[in-house]
Amino acid sequence: MKQGFSSIRAAARLSVAPMMDWTDRHCRYFHRQLSGQSLLYTEMVTAPALVRGGATHLLTFSPEEHPVALQLGGSDPAELAEAARMGAAAGYDEINLNCGCPSDRVQSGTFGAILMTDPGRVAECVAAMRAAVDIEVTVKCRIGVDDQTPEEVLPEFLSRVGAAGCERFIIHARKAWLQGLSPKENRDIPPLDYDLVMRMRGYFQGLHLSVNGGITSLVEVERFLDAGLDGVMVGRAAYHDPSGILAHADRRIFGTGEDRDPVAVVHAMLPYIDAHVAAGGKLGQVTRHMLGLFAGQPGARLWRRILSEGAHKPEANSALVLRALEPVLEGAAVAAEG
Ligand SMILES: Cc1cc2nc3c(=O)[nH]c(=O)nc-3n(C[C@H](O)[C@H](O)[C@H](O)COP(=O)(O)O)c2cc1C
Numbered sequence: 001m002k003q004g005f006s007s008i009r010a011a012a013r014l015s016v017a018p019m020m021d022w023t024d025r026h027c028r029y030f031h032r033q034l035s036g037q038s039l040l041y042t043e044m045v046t047a048p049a050l051v052r053g054g055a056t057h058l059l060t061f062s063p064e065e066h067p068v069a070l071q072l073g074g075s076d077p078a079e080l081a082e083a084a085r086m087g088a089a090a091g092y093d094e095i096n097l098n099c100g101c102p103s104d105r106v107q108s109g110t111f112g113a114i115l116m117t118d119p120g121r122v123a124e125c126v127a128a129m130r131a132a133v134d135i136e137v138t139v140k141c142r143i144g145v146d147d148q149t150p151e152e153v154l155p156e157f158l159s160r161v162g163a164a165g166c167e168r169f170i171i172h173a174r175k176a177w178l179q180g181l182s183p184k185e186n187r188d189i190p191p192l193d194y195d196l197v198m199r200m201r202g203y204f205q206g207l208h209l210s211v212n213g214g215i216t217s218l219v220e221v222e223r224f225l226d227a228g229l230d231g232v233m234v235g236r237a238a239y240h241d242p243s244g245i246l247a248h249a250d251r252r253i254f255g256t257g258e259d260r261d262p263v264a265v266v267h268a269m270l271p272y273i274d275a276h277v278a279a280g281g282k283l284g285q286v287t288r289h290m291l292g293l294f295a296g297q298p299g300a301r302l303w304r305r306i307l308s309e310g311a312h313k314p315e316a317n318s319a320l321v322l323r324a325l326e327p328v329l330e331g332a333a334v335a336a337e338g
Contacts, residue, residue, distance in 0.1 A: 003066055003067040003093040005135075005136055007067065008039065008067050008069075008093045008094050008135075008136060009136075009168065009208055009230070010037075010254075011037055011038060011039035011067040012039045012168065012208065012210055012230065012231040013037075013038075013225060013230070013231050013232070013253050013254060014035075014037075014038045014039070014221055014231065014232055014233075014234070014249050014253045014254075015038060015039035015040070015041060015069075015170070015210065015231060015232075015233045015234070016028075016031055016038060016039070016040050016041060016233070016234060016235070016238045016239075016245075016246070017041060017212060017233050017234065017235030017238070018041035018042060018043055018044055018071040018096070018098070018140070019043060019235055019236075019239060020043045020044055020101075021043065022043070022239050022289070023040070023041060023042060023043050023239075024042075024043060024289075025042075025060060025061045025062060025065065026276070026285055026286040026289055027239070027289040028040045028042070028061065028062075028065045028068060029062050029064060029065060029269075029272055029286075030242070030265075030269060030286070030289050030290055031238070031242060031246055032064055032065055033260065033265045033268045033269060034242055034243065034246035034247050034249075034260050034262075034265055035246040035247070035249040035250050035260070036250055036257055037249065037250045037253070037254040037256065037257065038246060038249050038250075038253075038254075039067050039068075039069060039094075039231075040065060040067070040068045040069070041068070041069045041070075041071050041096065041233075042061070042068065042069065042070050042071050042092075043071070044071045044072070044073045044098050044101060045058045045059070045070065045071065045072060045073070045083075046072070046073040046074055046111075047072050047073065047074030047076065047079045047080045047082070047083035048074065048079065050072075050082075050083045050086050050087075051079050051082045051083050051086070052079075056086065056090075059086065059087060059090040059092075060090075061090075061091075061092075062272075063091075066093060067093045067094075068092060068093055068094075069092060069093060069094035069095070069096050069138070070087040070090075070092040070094070070095055070096065071096040071097075071098055071140070072084065072087070072095060072096065072097055072098065073097075073098045073101065073111045073112060074097075074111050074125070075110045075111040075115060075118075075121060075125065076125075077121075077124045077125045077127070077128035077129075078128060080097065080125045080128060080129050081128040081129050081131065081132035082132070084129040084132050084133045084137065085132045085133060087133075088132075088133040088134070088135050092135065093135060093136075094135055094136045094137075094138055095129060095133060095135060095136070095137050095138070096137075096138045096139065096140055096170070097122070097125060097126065097129070097137070097138070097139045097140070097166075098111065098112055098140055099111075099112065099113065099115040099116060099122060099139055099140060099141040099142070100112065100113050100140050100141050100142045100172050100176065101113060101176075101183070102145075102176035102177070102178055102181070102183055102186045113141075113142050113145050113176035113178065114145065114178060115141075116141060116142055116144055116145045116148065116153060116157060116176075117145060117148070119153075119156060119157045119160040119161055120160065122139065122157070122160075122161050122164075123160045123161050123163065123164035124164070126139065126161055126164040126165055126166045127164040127165055130164070130165040130166075136167075136168060137165065137166055138166060138167075138168040138169065138170065139161055139166050139168075139169050139170070140169070140170040140171075140172065140212070140233075141154075141157060141169060141170070141171055141172070142171075142172050142174065142175055142176045143171060143172075143173055143174060143175055143193055143196055143197070144175045145175055145176045145177070145178055146175070146176075146177060146178055146179070148175070150175065150193060150196055151196065154171070154196065154200060155200065155203055155204075158200060158203075158204055158207060159204070162204065162206075162207055167206070167207055167208055168207065168208040168209075168210075168230075169207060169208070169209055169210070170210040170211075170212050170231070170233050171197050171200065171209065171210070171211055171212065172212045172213045173192045173193050173194050173196065173197050173211055173212065173213045173214075174190040174191060174192050174193065174213055174214075175190040176190065177189075177190055187213075187235075187236075192213050192214050194211060194224075197209065197211045197229070198227060198228070198229070201227075201228050201229060208230045208231065209229055209230055209231070210229065210230060210231030210232060210233050211224050211229050211231075211232055211233070212232070212233035212234075212235065215232060215233075215234050215237065216234075216237040216241075217237070217244065217245075218244070218245060218248060218249065218252055218253065220232075221234065221245075221249075221253060222252065222253070225253070239289070239292065240292045240295065241292050241295040241296070242290075242292055242293060243260075243262045243292075243293055243294070243295065244295065244296075246260075247259055247260040247261075247262060247265075262293050262294060262297075263325065263328070263329070263332075265293065266290070266293070266321060266325055269286070269290070269321070270318045270321065270322075272286070273286050273287075273317070273318045273321060274317070274318050277316075277317050277318070282311070282312065282316070283311045283312075283316040283317060283318070283320060283321075284307075284311035284312045284316070287307045287311045287320075287321060288307075288311070290307070291303075291304045291307060291308065292304075294328050297328065297331065297332070298327075298328070298330075298331025298332065298334065298335055299327035299328035299329070299330060299331030299332070300328065300331075302324070302327035302328075303324045303325065303327060303328050306320065306323060306324035306327075307320065307321070307324045310324075
């Protein structure tokens with residue numbers, strides 16, 4: 001079901017980051033089986049692709065994915081407003097503007113992290129998007145780019161964009177270096193500055209602030225929430241170890257619901273997989289997101305190997321998933337005996 005303003009904010013206590021090529025609709029459906037409460041983000045969809053390219057298929061999602069936010073890339077207020085309208089009409093619960101992505105392709109279109117240098121434009125974009133939709137408009141940003149001084153630019157950015165009507169920000173707590181680092185290096189090399197994000201918590205009491213970057217366990221998530229942040233966004237750790245981050249999240253982070261059993265999650269995925277394959281889709285399009293499900297458990301290596309080697313074959317279907325599960329079940333049985 002589509003979510004209201006306050007429930008989407010509650011869901012933002014823990015969110016899974018937008019990740020290009022990773023958090024597609026199949027991944028989000030899978031993550032939803034592990035946590036009913038966490039907020040899920042799409043990969044970035046560019047406003048020009050939607051508005052000028054008519055790529056509305058990029059908006060398709062399953063109703064089970066709610067609460068789900070659409071991340072947009074762009075820097076033209078009118079175009080972003082139109083793209084936001086399309087996202088709201090498609091049923092998304094939130095529209096998020098990407099001000100953090102440093103990739104070349106994104107820089108060439110003057111959007112993503114380069115927007116940290118132009119808060120006035122971001123404010124205009126946010127105001128236009130807010131006027132176009134009645135769902136929440138949020139911003140994901142960095143603490144600065146290149147030789148900017150984060151202590152100065154981040155409060156200025158939050159204050160100007162906040163004044164334009166954005167009340168919720170996700171801050172990736174490191175700079176992006178737009179020259180000389182690859183997008184991948186830009187997720188690891190610039191140092192994290194969580195203290196700065198915590199200081200923003202103190203300055204901007206009226207804003208809903210989530211921290212992102214380098215967070216790899218629920219213990220860390222809890223620590224940030226206890227320290228006063230409103231939300232924590234986890235990216236790579238949620239993708240590579242989805243059980244570790246999501247299977248206990250409903251109980252530990254949201255105080256509601258039960259822990260999810262990864263084996264039961266596999267079974268819950270089977271009807272979805274069958275429907276996808278029956279509609280002409282490939283098994284691997286779904287199972288590639290599930291490879292980390294048993295990370296660290298006996299049988300995990302065979303689970304990954306059986307799926308990686310078999311899922312791309314034309315005849316592959318959910319029977320392969322059950323076969324890949326066998327070593328995990330055997331591993332669990334041996335561990336229980338031992
Ligand atoms: C494969 C990949 C793709 C990403 N694509 C996006 C994207 O489309 N939009 C975005 O705002 N950030 C993107 N990011 C950055 C993540 O959202 C997140 O900010 C970053 O990975 C830091 O969080 P983490 O340390 O928890 O992974 C991407 C990250 C990865 C690993």
